[in-house]
Structures are given as structure tokens and as C-alpha cells.
Amino acid sequence: MPTTSVPTTSVPTTSVPRTSVYSAAQLAERFGLVLHGDGAVQVHGVGTLARAEAGQLAFLANPKYRSQLAQTSASVVVMRADDASDFSGTALIARDPYVAFARLAALFEPRPRHAPGIHASTDIDPSAVVANDAHVGAFVSIGARSRVEAGARIGPGCVIGDDCVVGAGCELVAGxxxxxxxxxxxxxxxxxxxxxxxxxxxxxxxxxxxxxxxxxxxxxxxxxxxxxxxxxxxxxxxxxxxxxxxxxxxxxxxxxxxxxxxxxxxxxxxxxxxxxxxxxxxxxxxxxxxxxxxxxxxxxxxxxxxxxxxxxxxxxxxxxxxxxxxxxxxxxxxSSGTPLMDNRSWRKNAARFKQLDAFVRRTGGRREP
Amino acid sequence: MPTTSVPTTSVPTTSVPRTSVYSAAQLAERFGLVLHGDGAVQVHGVGTLARAEAGQLAFLANPKYRSQLAQTSASVVVMRADDASDFSGTALIARDPYVAFARLAALFEPRPRHAPGIHASTDIDPSAVVANDAHVGAFVSIGARSRVEAGARIGPGCVIGDDCVVGAGCELVAGxxxxxxxxxxxxxxxxxxxxxxxxxxxxxxxxxxxxxxxxxxxxxxxxxxxxxxxxxxxxxxxxxxxxxxxxxxxxxxxxxxxxxxxxxxxxxxxxxxxxxxxxxxxxxxxxxxxxxxxxxxxxxxxxxxxxxxxxxxxxxxxxxxxxxxxxxxxxxxxSSGTPLMDNRSWRKNAARFKQLDAFVRRTGGRREP
Amino acid sequence: MPTTSVPTTSVPTTSVPRTSVYSAAQLAERFGLVLHGDGAVQVHGVGTLARAEAGQLAFLANPKYRSQLAQTSASVVVMRADDASDFSGTALIARDPYVAFARLAALFEPRPRHAPGIHASTDIDPSAVVANDAHVGAFVSIGARSRVEAGARIGPGCVIGDDCVVGAGCELVAGxxxxxxxxxxxxxxxxxxxxxxxxxxxxxxxxxxxxxxxxxxxxxxxxxxxxxxxxxxxxxxxxxxxxxxxxxxxxxxxxxxxxxxxxxxxxxxxxxxxxxxxxxxxxxxxxxxxxxxxxxxxxxxxxxxxxxxxxxxxxxxxxxxxxxxxxxxxxxxxSSGTPLMDNRSWRKNAARFKQLDAFVRRTGGRREP
Missing domain, CATH: 2.160.10.10 (Hexapeptide repeat proteins)
Known part of the structure; x- marks a missing residue:
């Protein structure tokens, strides 16, 4: 991995978030899912089953939300095969819909792109090494002999002391x-x-x-x-x-x-x-x-x-x-602990707990090992 | 609310705390409280009933501190009417003395005034908007499309990411x-x-x-x-x-x-x-x-x-x-949990808890629903 | 304690950690410990009994690790007199080996030395006072009337508000x-x-x-x-x-x-x-x-x-x-709380806890005071 000490320059922090549009068929293809319904339906974001709008993709993993399927306005729903039998909309069938949703949603995540470079306001020890394509934000300190590797992002206000390594692709969000x-x-x-x-x-x-x-x-x-x-x-x-x-x-x-x-x-x-x-x-x-x-x-x-x-x-x-x-x-x-109760009941039971050993002895309880 | 992007200038952070003096009569008038005793007594700060000095205002809300009334050196005490009957000093009578104290104490709070303006050492995205009369302290980052509204105060070292709104009169103390x-x-x-x-x-x-x-x-x-x-x-x-x-x-x-x-x-x-x-x-x-x-x-x-x-x-x-x-x-x-006990007793009772179901069954306990 | 407001200058943050070598005899002398074995053995660092290498000093305080003595590669081990009887290596005998180790280890701690001075990127109120030999790191704010006393170290990103005192020799690590x-x-x-x-x-x-x-x-x-x-x-x-x-x-x-x-x-x-x-x-x-x-x-x-x-x-x-x-x-x-159990047992016992008072009453339990 090529790393080098980068000269201090002021760089723009973020670029505009991308927006993406995919058809249901494209999503099925890309993620190896089975398509039910209209593959031409377009998706540009994600939503919950209850509140998704047209153009959004939702998922059904927890059976308790199954009744929301009938009313959802989501254009595409990720679900198990079992749940799709009586669904009239477009579905992507997954063995584990939550895992599939995790991958699908990442497509639409407006994660800001951070341009490589080191913000002018940083304080970096001369013995530290920062990869060319890493991003180091404002008001960051980096100590002696520390290393920031390829593609890492150090957000504003982070402090990295001596003898640290931030591996390739790491993100320290801020502070x-x-x-x-x-x-x-x-x-x-x-x-x-x-x-x-x-x-x-x-x-x-x-x-x-x-x-x-x-x-x-x-x-x-x-x-x-x-x-x-x-x-x-x-x-x-x-x-x-x-x-x-x-x-x-x-x-x-x-x-x-x-x-x-x-x-x-x-x-x-x-x-x-x-x-x-x-x-x-x-x-x-x-x-x-x-x-x-x-x-x-x-x-x-x-x-x-x-x-x-x-x-x-x-x-x-x-x-x-x-x-x-x-x-x-x-x-x-x-597990440990006791169940939640209304406070009045709890007080009575808790008072008995304080006498539990004495009570068990009195009533002939054997001493447990 | 008029907001605009303010040019980056270095501004003084604080001004000298104000000091205020009020008479008991002025306080009664201002907060709608009933005055008992000498309305001309001057107050310049607050203290506890036990340690207040002359010139300070104290309060009595919790009955367990009532005995401190006789010895207090506070010049004025906020209290309920009931508590004032045998009090020889100056009192302000309130239905809820703690609420009244909260308002009164705010008069004497030396909250630093922060001059409007943006500290020279900030890193603010060009698309962010900061109100003219907001204060933005040293080493603050503000991300894309974020907004700081009228009179808000962003203390030193705060990081505000993208697409945030800090409403009018908010205070982010620091970090x-x-x-x-x-x-x-x-x-x-x-x-x-x-x-x-x-x-x-x-x-x-x-x-x-x-x-x-x-x-x-x-x-x-x-x-x-x-x-x-x-x-x-x-x-x-x-x-x-x-x-x-x-x-x-x-x-x-x-x-x-x-x-x-x-x-x-x-x-x-x-x-x-x-x-x-x-x-x-x-x-x-x-x-x-x-x-x-x-x-x-x-x-x-x-x-x-x-x-x-x-x-x-x-x-x-x-x-x-x-x-x-x-x-x-x-x-x-x-509530949940168990009462605190000396460790030796606790160990005995806790050991019994581990066998509680077995014990109840042995002694003919009905299975509870 | 002489303190004064120091002009803002950029200072190097750290110097290279020292490395130290001591003989067992020197350590015995310096810390008032009894030496067993070869006093000429050299020590340049510390390690655990299990993994120390030659040149390192380890300690034995907890009897459960006593069996590790036979295999340790540590050059010197701090221990109680009792434990030294069948130890063939070099030992330093201490009444409290953990206390002795705490002092010994400090000799080898590569604690970075921070040069006195105030980093150029700080924001210090004109009414604040910083001792000449204090260190103030990058992106630090210090408020009105605050004081940093002799030899104190304020690490990067700290915020000190108004009317604070940081006493002599204090360290605020960072943030x-x-x-x-x-x-x-x-x-x-x-x-x-x-x-x-x-x-x-x-x-x-x-x-x-x-x-x-x-x-x-x-x-x-x-x-x-x-x-x-x-x-x-x-x-x-x-x-x-x-x-x-x-x-x-x-x-x-x-x-x-x-x-x-x-x-x-x-x-x-x-x-x-x-x-x-x-x-x-x-x-x-x-x-x-x-x-x-x-x-x-x-x-x-x-x-x-x-x-x-x-x-x-x-x-x-x-x-x-x-x-x-x-x-x-x-x-x-x-103590309070209940012991940890497998969840199935815990559920049964916890259900009984909810009925404990009723159960005790039914089985003729006296009402405890």
C-alpha cells in the first residue's frame, strides 16, 4: 500500500450525495434475488412498510408486521417466499430479507464522499505518515510515528496520539x-x-x-x-x-x-x-x-x-x-435480575427477598449445595 | 427569521458577567409572590439555607430542612405560607417554592454573554447558513446545507455535520x-x-x-x-x-x-x-x-x-x-431489582433465589399463571 | 508559583521516549527491596509472568499465577519472600509486590515529554493565565479568568471554560x-x-x-x-x-x-x-x-x-x-441483585419472585418488620 506524507492543503470536505435509480429487475439481478411481479418498477430509495411512498423499497422480516403488506405504498418489498404468496405488488424474494435489505439499502445511502487530502487546520507530527488518498478533516491532531492508511477518513476534531495505526478504509467519524x-x-x-x-x-x-x-x-x-x-x-x-x-x-x-x-x-x-x-x-x-x-x-x-x-x-x-x-x-x-412490577407489589416481594434464606430454613428447606 | 451567511471574523468570546441587586419588594412584585417582613432588604445572589450569607436569597421546599430556618443568615427566604408563620426574617411566599426559586435564581446567574459572530478558526461549508446574531466559537466545523438560526450559540469544538438545523436560541455548550x-x-x-x-x-x-x-x-x-x-x-x-x-x-x-x-x-x-x-x-x-x-x-x-x-x-x-x-x-x-443488603446476607438470599422455583414446588406451591 | 501569560508560539509536541536499563541490584537499592540471585542481571522493560522475555521484569502477586514462575523467561521477578523459596532466578522481594511493581514499572514508562509552550492554534482569553512551563496543545480553548499552573499539560482539543483552575502538574490528556x-x-x-x-x-x-x-x-x-x-x-x-x-x-x-x-x-x-x-x-x-x-x-x-x-x-x-x-x-x-443463571432457570425463579410475598403469606410466613 503506497503511503506518504501529504503536504498540508485545504480541501473541500464533501461532495453532493449521489442519487440512484434502479429497476426491480436490476436489483434482483444484482443481488441474486428472485423477482415476483413487475420488473420495470423504479426504485430510488427505501422506506418502512408502513410509510414508504411510491418509488421506495421496503422489507418484511418480522412476521408481526405482515398485516402492513396489504396497505403498503412501497413500490417493491423484500420478503420471504412464504410471505409473497398473497402479495399483489412487486416483490424481491430473499431467504433472509433483513440481510438482503441491508445490502439493498446501501445502494441508496447518501454517504458523503470525502475528497482525499489533509485539511489546512490540522496538527500532524512530522514523523506521522498519511496515505495519499486518505482524508483528514479540520482540527485533527496526529501524533508521533502514527500512520493513516489508504482511503481512511479522519473526521473533524479527532485526536490520534503516538504510535497509532488507522488501517485502510477506516472511518473515524468525528471527535x-x-x-x-x-x-x-x-x-x-x-x-x-x-x-x-x-x-x-x-x-x-x-x-x-x-x-x-x-x-x-x-x-x-x-x-x-x-x-x-x-x-x-x-x-x-x-x-x-x-x-x-x-x-x-x-x-x-x-x-x-x-x-x-x-x-x-x-x-x-x-x-x-x-x-x-x-x-x-x-x-x-x-x-x-x-x-x-x-x-x-x-x-x-x-x-x-x-x-x-x-x-x-x-x-x-x-x-x-x-x-x-x-x-x-x-x-x-x-440472565440475572428480577421482573418489572408495579412498585407496590415490588416492595412487598423485595422485602421477602431480604428474608428469603431465613424463611426457607424455617419451612424446612434443605441447604442447597 | 432573517438568516445569512456571516463573513468569518474573530470575535471576543465573553463579556464580564453582570451583577444584579434587587430588594425583596422588587422580587415579590416581579414574580407575583407575597412579601412577609422587610421589603427593603437587598439581595445580590443565592445560597443554601445552611450556608447563605447576608445579601443572599435561599429557599425552603423540603420539610426536612425546616429546622435550618432558625439559624439561616439568608436575607430573604422563599417558602410556603405554612412555613412562614414562625419565621422572623423576610420571606417571599410561594405555593411552590422550588419553582419560584428557579425563576429567582436565574436573575443572579452569571451566564456569560456571547457576542454574535463567527470565530476565525472555524471550518464552515460554503452551503451552510449562520444567522447574523448567532455565535460560533473556536474550532467548530459546520457541514453542507446545515443552518444555525437566530441567537444560537455553538461553543468551542462542536462538530455539526451535513443537513442539520440548530434552531433559534439553541446552545451547544462545547464539544x-x-x-x-x-x-x-x-x-x-x-x-x-x-x-x-x-x-x-x-x-x-x-x-x-x-x-x-x-x-x-x-x-x-x-x-x-x-x-x-x-x-x-x-x-x-x-x-x-x-x-x-x-x-x-x-x-x-x-x-x-x-x-x-x-x-x-x-x-x-x-x-x-x-x-x-x-x-x-x-x-x-x-x-x-x-x-x-x-x-x-x-x-x-x-x-x-x-x-x-x-x-x-x-x-x-x-x-x-x-x-x-x-x-x-x-x-x-x-420497579425491578432487589434491596441492598450486607454481602453475607445477600449471598444467602441470592443462593435461595437460584432454587426458588424448586423450593416453591416442593412446598406445594401452585404454578402461577 | 511563578505564572505568566505566555506568548503564542508553535512548539513541538513530544520528544522521543527515553529507554532505560537498570541492573537488579540497582532496582533493589533504589526501591528498598531485598535482592535474591544475580544482581547484575539487566532489565530494560516489564512484561507479564507468562510472556515476559529476557531483559524484562515481571511480578507475582496473585497466588493463582504461582505455577507460571517455573516457566517464566523474565529476567527478574518481584514477589513475596514466601514465593521466592523455590525460585531459581533473580527475584526482588517485596511485602506488597503489586505496589512495588507499580513503582518499578514507572521507570520504564515511555511517557512522552511535552515541551513547555502554547501551540499556535489555541484560543486563549486575554484574562487567562498560563504558567511558563505548562504545555497547551493544539485546538485548545481557555476561557476568561482561568489559570493553568506550573507544569500542567493541556492536551489537544481540550476546552477550559471561564473561572477554572488547572493545578500544578495536572494532565488533561485530550478532548x-x-x-x-x-x-x-x-x-x-x-x-x-x-x-x-x-x-x-x-x-x-x-x-x-x-x-x-x-x-x-x-x-x-x-x-x-x-x-x-x-x-x-x-x-x-x-x-x-x-x-x-x-x-x-x-x-x-x-x-x-x-x-x-x-x-x-x-x-x-x-x-x-x-x-x-x-x-x-x-x-x-x-x-x-x-x-x-x-x-x-x-x-x-x-x-x-x-x-x-x-x-x-x-x-x-x-x-x-x-x-x-x-x-x-x-x-x-x-450487594443487591440476583445471581446469573441459564435463562430457562432464571425465568422460572423470576416468575416465583413476582409471587414471593403471596407465597410466603400462604405458607404461614410471619410479616417481617
Whole structure:
């Protein structure tokens, strides 16, 4: 991949979004879908089944919306073969309509094209290297020995520290911070406000005195926290997506690692030295404490937590706001918490929970292992 | 509203805060309150009942602080008529002292005045329009076709993407990101680090093969995530407030919507296509998953969660750290979770919870519906 | 402390990281540790027991890693005397090996040195004062009457509002926002995306009409939120550390306070007028609601919550994702929640929880106090 340091020039940020028109037959051909109905129908955008207008393409994946088929104004609907039997309009038949829709919709996405070049208002260390066809927006800082590879886009206000790599085709949307030693694979998408490579939360309680490693003449003083230097980096695999305001700490000694195709929603916290397997997805506000290891193809629900130093095997689902307090060795779905109730009922049941052990003993409950 | 593109000029950011002095009689007159005591007492600021000094105004709303009335040094106290009977100082009587205090305190707020104009260090797309009397601070980017309306203030380091509208009288304090297609009504206040309009978390698992919409010659490969394009925007009603580091994703196809006067605290996550009714307030770290619909005048407690595609009717209170897993059709207060206990007791009770169903069956419990 | 306003000049951001080599004997001498084995062994960096290479120093603190001692390639290992008895390599004996390692590792930390000076691209109010030997990076804004003291480092993209103080030796890594009236003590370290001093979440529901403090001719209208002005500041003690994307709101009237040596991880929310005692540490995603008061030497687990206006005494441990709903008067460990289970078992037990009070009554349970 040819990369070079580009002279600082002011470049236009965006060009006008393209508009595209395709016939249903063209879409069927392009995506390997079966066409039902009029292949000449034109499509210039997408909409929901309920509100799409003529000229728009919609999809039906969730059976609960099937009744909307009769009224939809969408010109073309992507659906399963089963659902098409009594549909009089134009349909594209897909085994997985949501996957097909994902591909189709990308055709109509007015994603702004960013011209290659480096905005005049950037602050780039002389030892950093930016590929010729990369885009670096306004008010971006890039630190020593860092590298921005082919076709990458660094949006306005990003800060890239020292010794970082932004791989080919990556996009840092805006206001993203890579603190130090953060290496992104190819096509990684990082949303605004995400912070990768901040120091992990490593603290030792210094109780003073000799032989703790303090100077021999340490004043006794009161016990206080000693920061444990955080020296590792962050390694992000190809095709990962990192949500807005998500934080991924650098490792203490070795790296924090996300394998390829890991998908993190917004406001997620990943502690130092965590390792997340390929294709795992985590929903908003979930958190993983230091040195935990999560497998491949896991789904971690919103607001769920994983304690430190645990291992979770492949294909584990953790439901929303559950807390994982021990390693999980078997694939499957796991939960904690209690159901939502009206507050009055909840108070009564919660009061009983406080006495549950005593109650079970009184009523002759065996002590469970 | 007359708006125009303003030439780039360097402007001073702030002027000196004003200082104001009012007599108790003037305050009573201005806010329609009943005066008890000496109307000539001068007030130049506000304080707490416990620590206010002479010249300051305090308030008494929570009965538990009533005992502080006897010792307060505040020159004027806002309170209910009931509380004033044995108070020898100067009082302003209000039916709702906290509301009255909110208005009174605003008189003394040293909110910096920002001179109209655009800082020299901004990067504004030629197609963007900024009102003459708007303020745009240092290191701000504004994208194509975006509009900043009369009297709005864009603080330093904000990024406004393409096709956004910042309504009249809005304030983006600092470091706020509006990614794309974000439209704010009038007088919306957005605190630092908030990200509006980032992509929603839309993913389809592509298992490969034909008729999923992939190219017919798709290599089998291993199943992987496919990003579903996020094409919608974010629509924020008048008088909303968005807390620091809060995230509101753009809709997948249609918009994510906050109606007027919605108040979001810090670190909140709002998923794509969520709809929040007017006057609803959400406390810090709460989260709403995609396509959920929350009614008007709801109160969502700190750290609470709402799963996707649910509906919550008007006037629902969800207590802190509760998880809403089904739609709520009746106004009222709802909770989940268990009470806090010392860890030893908690462990015993929690162990019993794991065996609760077995225990109930053993002791002849009926299976509940 | 001599401070002065420094002329705007462009300065290089970093110098090359130092590399250091020490013998085991030098390290023993410097840190007051007992040497076992060959004092001439050279160390130039640190590693984990499992993966360290020759020339690296590792540590053994957690007994579960003791078996790794036999295979380690580390040239020197820090450990307790007990663990050294059957170790044939070079050891440094410490009473607390983790504390000793924290000090030792700092020797090898390639922390970039930042040259004193102010980057050319900053926007600094004329009334602000920056110490001669402070470093102010690119795209930084500093507001009126603010002060940056000796040796402080303000990284790229930080926004410092009006009336703030950044004490001697502080570091704001990058993209940190101090909104207004935020005063940091000495050696405070603030990670990227943190927002200190945003408005607290103060709202009063204005139901309209006279004697609420609204104008006497208030239109009836519908009840709506009234913002309560937030006039206080934030006061952060010496040696505090504030994590990435953490938020600490300014007080409503008085200050929000963190005493010395408080350590906050990432994504934490601290409400207005909270007071946190010295040496308390809070893990990621925890939250404290307004006016709560937390003691000294507390440990708040990840995702845990503390409701408003509560008091927690010194030396309290709250486990992860627990919710504190009442004041805690006794030191100790506290928890709430339920254990993680496979989802099928959890559903059965959770359904029983909804009927727990009824069940206990039916089976003759006494009503607990």
C-alpha cells in the first residue's frame, strides 16, 4: 500500500450525495434475488412498510408486521417466499430479507464522499505518515510515528496520539480519540466521542513502609493509591464497529484486543486487557472489566456487565442488564435480575427477598449445595 | 427569521458577567409572590439555607430542612405560607417554592454573554447558513446545507455535520457532535460531549449463500455481521435539554424523535427510532433500546433500561436501575431489582433465589399463571 | 508559583521516549527491596509472568499465577519472600509486590515529554493565565479568568471554560471539557472525553398560575419543566484521576467536591453537589445521584448506583451493579441483585419472585418488620 506524507492543503470536505435509480429487475439481478411481479418498477430509495411512498423499497422480516403488506405504498418489498404468496405488488424474494435489505439499502445511502487530502487546520507530527488518498478533516491532531492508511477518513476534531495505526478504509467519524498505541485493522468504523487507548484502571493501595517498593525513608503518611503504569495498547481487528462515546482502555502490559467483526454499540466500557472474540456484538451501556475474555459469536445485552478475569465461551447470549460473576463454559442464554412490577407489589416481594434464606430454613428447606 | 451567511471574523468570546441587586419588594412584585417582613432588604445572589450569607436569597421546599430556618443568615427566604408563620426574617411566599426559586435564581446567574459572530478558526461549508446574531466559537466545523438560526450559540469544538438545523436560541455548550440530519427546535440546550445522530446499532447476521441478497458467487466464508445502513435523522423538539456525553442515534429509515421539553441527564443512550413524549425526564445513565416509544410526563430513573420495540404510556415512573421488559399500559410507578443488603446476607438470599422455583414446588406451591 | 501569560508560539509536541536499563541490584537499592540471585542481571522493560522475555521484569502477586514462575523467561521477578523459596532466578522481594511493581514499572514508562509552550492554534482569553512551563496543545480553548499552573499539560482539543483552575502538574490528556468554575488541585489526571462542570440535572415542574413565582399573567398552558440555574462549581482534590468520558456536574449552589486521591474509572456519572471522600475508588459506569455523600476509602463497583441525598460512611464496599437506596452507617460490603443463571432457570425463579410475598403469606410466613 503506497503511503506518504501529504503536504498540508485545504480541501473541500464533501461532495453532493449521489442519487440512484434502479429497476426491480436490476436489483434482483444484482443481488441474486428472485423477482415476483413487475420488473420495470423504479426504485430510488427505501422506506418502512408502513410509510414508504411510491418509488421506495421496503422489507418484511418480522412476521408481526405482515398485516402492513396489504396497505403498503412501497413500490417493491423484500420478503420471504412464504410471505409473497398473497402479495399483489412487486416483490424481491430473499431467504433472509433483513440481510438482503441491508445490502439493498446501501445502494441508496447518501454517504458523503470525502475528497482525499489533509485539511489546512490540522496538527500532524512530522514523523506521522498519511496515505495519499486518505482524508483528514479540520482540527485533527496526529501524533508521533502514527500512520493513516489508504482511503481512511479522519473526521473533524479527532485526536490520534503516538504510535497509532488507522488501517485502510477506516472511518473515524468525528471527535474520536486514539490515545496511544492503538492499532485499527481495515474498515474499522468508529463513531464520535469514542476513546480508545486511555489508561486502564490500575491501582495499588500503598500502605507505606519499607519493602513495598517505596523509598526506604517513606514517611508513614496515610494509605493512598499508587497508579500502576499502563503500558500496553489496543488492537482492533478488521471490520469492527465502535459506538459513540464507547471507551476501550489500553492494556496494562499487553494489549486489549478485539478480534475481527466485533460490533460495539454506544457508551460501552471495555477494561484493560479484555479480549473479545470475532463476530461478538455488545449492546449499548454494557461493560467488561479488566482481563475478562469473551468468546466468538456472543451477544451481550444492553447494560449487561462482565466482571474481571472471567472467561465466556463462544455463542453465549447475556440478556440486558445481567451481571456475569463467574466464567461461562457452555453456550446458551444467561440472565440475572428480577421482573418489572408495579412498585407496590415490588416492595412487598423485595422485602421477602431480604428474608428469603431465613424463611426457607424455617419451612424446612434443605441447604442447597 | 432573517438568516445569512456571516463573513468569518474573530470575535471576543465573553463579556464580564453582570451583577444584579434587587430588594425583596422588587422580587415579590416581579414574580407575583407575597412579601412577609422587610421589603427593603437587598439581595445580590443565592445560597443554601445552611450556608447563605447576608445579601443572599435561599429557599425552603423540603420539610426536612425546616429546622435550618432558625439559624439561616439568608436575607430573604422563599417558602410556603405554612412555613412562614414562625419565621422572623423576610420571606417571599410561594405555593411552590422550588419553582419560584428557579425563576429567582436565574436573575443572579452569571451566564456569560456571547457576542454574535463567527470565530476565525472555524471550518464552515460554503452551503451552510449562520444567522447574523448567532455565535460560533473556536474550532467548530459546520457541514453542507446545515443552518444555525437566530441567537444560537455553538461553543468551542462542536462538530455539526451535513443537513442539520440548530434552531433559534439553541446552545451547544462545547464539544457537541451533531453527525448528520439532526434538527433541533428552539432553545434546545446540549451539554458537552453529547453525540446526536450517530448510526443506530443495526446489524444483520449474514450466513452467506444465495438468496440472502449477497452476490450469487458469495464465497461461503464464515457468518459475519452486515451493517444495515442508517438513513434517518434525529428530531429534537423545542426546549429540550440533552446532558453531557449523552448519545441519541439517528433512525434507521425514519427519525428518532424527542418531543418538546424532554429533559435528558448525562450519559444516556437513546437507540434508533425511539420516540419520547413531551415533558418526559430521564435521569443519568438510563437507556432506551431501538424503536421503543415512551409517553409524555414520564420519569425514568437513573440507570434504568427500556428494551426495544416496547411502548410506555404517559405518566409512568420507572425507578432507578429497573429494566422494562414489556410494554406498560397503565400510569404508575414500576420497579425491578432487589434491596441492598450486607454481602453475607445477600449471598444467602441470592443462593435461595437460584432454587426458588424448586423450593416453591416442593412446598406445594401452585404454578402461577 | 511563578505564572505568566505566555506568548503564542508553535512548539513541538513530544520528544522521543527515553529507554532505560537498570541492573537488579540497582532496582533493589533504589526501591528498598531485598535482592535474591544475580544482581547484575539487566532489565530494560516489564512484561507479564507468562510472556515476559529476557531483559524484562515481571511480578507475582496473585497466588493463582504461582505455577507460571517455573516457566517464566523474565529476567527478574518481584514477589513475596514466601514465593521466592523455590525460585531459581533473580527475584526482588517485596511485602506488597503489586505496589512495588507499580513503582518499578514507572521507570520504564515511555511517557512522552511535552515541551513547555502554547501551540499556535489555541484560543486563549486575554484574562487567562498560563504558567511558563505548562504545555497547551493544539485546538485548545481557555476561557476568561482561568489559570493553568506550573507544569500542567493541556492536551489537544481540550476546552477550559471561564473561572477554572488547572493545578500544578495536572494532565488533561485530550478532548477534556471543564465547563465553568472547575478547580483542579495538583497532579490531577483527566482522561479524554471527561466533562467536568456541566449543569446539574435541576428541574422544577411548573404547573403555572400565580404564586409559583411565574409572572402573574402566566398563561395557564400545560405543566412544563423549569430549569433551576446551576451556579456552583466543581472542586477536585490533589492526585485525583478522572476516567475517559466520565461526567462530574457542577453544584446547584455550592460545589461538587472530590477530596484528594479519589480515583474514578471511565463512564462514571457524578451528580451535582455530590461529595466524595479521600482515597475512594469507583469502577466504570457507576453513578452517584445529586447531593449524595460518600466517605473515605470506599470502593464502588462497576455499574453500581447511589441514589441522591444519601450518606455512605468510610470504608464501604459496594459490589458491581448494586443499587444503594438508603444511607449506609457501618463499614462493610454491600450487594443487591440476583445471581446469573441459564435463562430457562432464571425465568422460572423470576416468575416465583413476582409471587414471593403471596407465597410466603400462604405458607404461614410471619410479616417481617
Amino acid at each position: 474520536v480519540t486514539l490515545v496511544a498505541r492503538v492499532r485499527l485493522g481495515q474498515r474499522v468504523l468508529v463513531h464520535p466521542g469514542a476513546v480508545l487507548g486511555a489508561d486502564g484502571f490500575g491501582l495499588a493501595m500503598d500502605r507505606g513502609g519499607v519493602q513495598t517498593g517505596g523509598p526506604q525513608n517513606d514517611a508513614p503518611g496515610e494509605p493512598h493509591w499508587l497508579k500502576v503504569p499502563q503500558l500496553g495498547g489496543v488492537l482492533i481487528g478488521d471490520d469492527c464497529e465502535i459506538g459513540a462515546n464507547t471507551t476501550i482502555d489500553r492494556g496494562a502490559i499487553e494489549d486489549t484486543v478485539l478480534e475481527a467483526d466485533v460490533r460495539l454499540d454506544n457508551q460501552i466500557q471495555i477494561g484493560h486487557n479484555v479480549h473479545i472474540g470475532a463476530h461478538t456484538a455488545m449492546a449499548g451501556c454494557s461493560a467488561v472489566a479488566g482481563s475478562a475474555r469473551i468468546g466468538r459469536y456472543c451477544l451481550i445485552g444492553g447494560g449487561a456487565g462482565v466482571l474481571g478475569h472471567l472467561e465466556i465461551c463462544d455463542k453465549v447470549v447475556v440478556t440486558a442488564m445481567s451481571l456475569v460473576t463467574a466464567s461461562i463454559r457452555e453456550p446458551g442464554e444467561y | 457537541v457532535t451533531l453527525v448528520a440530519r439532526v434538527r433541533l427546535g428552539q432553545r434546545v440546550l446540549v451539554h458537552p460531549g453529547a453525540v446526536l445522530g450517530a448510526d443506530g446499532f443495526g446489524l444483520a447476521m449474514d450466513r452467506g449463500g444465495v438468496q440472502t441478497g449477497g452476490p450469487q458467487n458469495d464465497a461461503p466464508g464464515e457468518p459475519h455481521w452486515l451493517k444495515v445502513p442508517q438513513l434517518g435523522g434525529v428530531l429534537i423538539g423545542d426546549d429540550c435539554e440533552i446532558g453531557a456525553n449523552t448519545t441519541i442515534d439517528r433512525g434507521a429509515i425514519e427519525d428518532t424523535v424527542l418531543e418538546a421539553d424532554v429533559r435528558l441527564d448525562n450519559q444516556i443512550q437513546i437507540g434508533h427510532n425511539v420516540h419520547i413524549g413531551a415533558h418526559t425526564a430521564m435521569a443519568g445513565c438510563s437507556a432506551v433500546a431501538g424503536s421503543a416509544r415512551i409517553g409524555r410526563y414520564c420519569l425514568i430513573g437513573g440507570g434504568a433500561g427500556v428494551l426495544g420495540h416496547l411502548e410506555i404510556c404517559d405518566k409512568v415512573v420507572v425507578t432507578a436501575m429497573s429494566l422494562v421488559t414489556a410494554s406498560i399500559r397503565e400510569p404508575g410507578e414500576y | 477534556v471539557t471543564l465547563v465553568a468554575r472547575v478547580r483542579l488541585g495538583q497532579r490531577v489526571l483527566v482522561h479524554p472525553g471527561a466533562v467536568l462542570g456541566a449543569d446539574g440535572f435541576g428541574l422544577a415542574m411548573d404547573r403555572g398560575g400565580v404564586q409559583t413565582g411565574g409572572p402573574q399573567n402566566d398563561a395557564p398552558g400545560e405543566p412544563h419543566w423549569l430549569k433551576v440555574p446551576q451556579l456552583g462549581g466543581v472542586l477536585i482534590g490533589d492526585d485525583c484521576e478522572i476516567g475517559a468520558n466520565t461526567t462530574i456536574d457542577r453544584g446547584a449552589i455550592e460545589d461538587t467536591v472530590l477530596e484528594a486521591d479519589v480515583r474514578l474509572d471511565n463512564q462514571i456519572q457524578i451528580g451535582h453537589n455530590v461529595h466524595i471522600g479521600a482515597h475512594t475508588a469507583m469502577a466504570g459506569c457507576s453513578a452517584v445521584a445529586g447531593s449524595a455523600r460518600i466517605g473515605r476509602y470506599c470502593l464502588i463497583g462497576g455499574g453500581a448506583g447511589v441514589l441522591g441525598h444519601l450518606e455512605i460512611c468510610d470504608k464501604v464496599v459496594v459490589t458491581a451493579m448494586s443499587l444503594v437506596t438508603a444511607s449506609i452507617r457501618e463499614p462493610g460490603e454491600y
